[in-house]
Amino acid sequence: MKKGFIFDLDGVIVDTAHFHYNSWRKTAEQLGFELTIQHNEKLKGVSRIESLNRILDWAQKEVSQDTFQQLMFEKNEDYLRQVVQMTASDILPGVFNILNKLKSKGYGIALGSASKNAPLILEKVGLSSFFNVIVDGNRVIKAKPDPEVFIVAAQQLGVINSQCVVFEDAEAGIEAANTAGMISVGLGNSDNLEHAKYVFQSFESIELTFLEQLTT
CATH class of the missing domain: 3.40.50.1000 (HAD superfamily/HAD-like)
Incomplete structure (x- = not known):
């Protein structure tokens, strides 16, 4: 079969987990929250929207839809700056x-x-x-x-x-x-x-x- x-x-x-962690940690810092490696384990395999929702829950913060979209955009831009440097050695x-x-x-x-x-x-x-x-x-x-x-x-x-x-x-x-x-x-x-x-x-x-x- x-x-x-x-x-x-x-x-x-x-x-690329460390790239995601670096970028999400910066996002969390903007929200006054320290994102640990243990937190990051809970973000693996999860979509960008759900990841940000989890960080907001952990930080006990609420943001407007515009701010939410801006945070996602900034995270992805930071992540892409790291990704474009990747080669077969990765x-x-x-x-x-x-x-x-x-x-x-x-x-x-x-x-x-x-x-x-x-x-x-x-x-x-x-x-x-x-x-x-x-x-x-x-x-x-x-x-x-x-x-x-x-x-x-x-x-x-x-x-x-x-x-x-x-x-x-x-x-x-x-x-x-x-x-x-x-x-x-x-x-x-x-x-x-x-x-x-x-x-x-x-x-x-x-x-x-x-x-x-x-x-x-």
């Missing part, structure tokens, strides 16, 4: 190798990311050609943990949900994959990925034969 592989972007293919260990193997075997490969900057980042690091489908924050309405981004990716790959393997580094993404009835593979710290079906420290630990045998 046809199998598809769906990758999150931030923290899975490239490590690809996480093992990613190129696994993408190359999956591509050579003819598997469908999709990106399923909340980031509206996903196409730019893939272009900057030279990985765009590996992906048959890119579903990002510009293509879906609901953010993770809603499974919409993964469901749309599976549909565009022409693969049923149960035959999709999703690579994620965030709780919200793992929840989305599980809700969609897909095979969730967590990457990174297992403490944050307890609901993933499988967890690996990085792609360097994953064999292609293992992925080919996965079933829900």
Whole structure:
């Protein structure tokens, strides 16, 4: 049966988490709030709108819609100033190798990311050609943990949900994959990925034969 592989972007293919953290921390400072790394963990895999809403909740602040939009714009501009400096050296260990193997075997490969900057980042690091489908924050309405981004990716790959393997580094993404009835593979710290079906420290630990045998 046809199998598809769906990758999150931030923290899975490239490590842009520190870029997001730097930018959101500046936003939080404007609101008189200190954003910690622990707070930032709760923003991983979450849309820009939801991230700002969470920061406002933590800061116990309310802002006008105009200010809300301005804060989001400033955050993204700050983030993009960092992103445009990215190169292939920012690809996480093992990613190129696994993408190359999956591509050579003819598997469908999709990106399923909340980031509206996903196409730019893939272009900057030279990985765009590996992906048959890119579903990002510009293509879906609901953010993770809603499974919409993964469901749309599976549909565009022409693969049923149960035959999709999703690579994620965030709780919200793992929840989305599980809700969609897909095979969730967590990457990174297992403490944050307890609901993933499988967890690996990085792609360097994953064999292609293992992925080919996965079933829900």
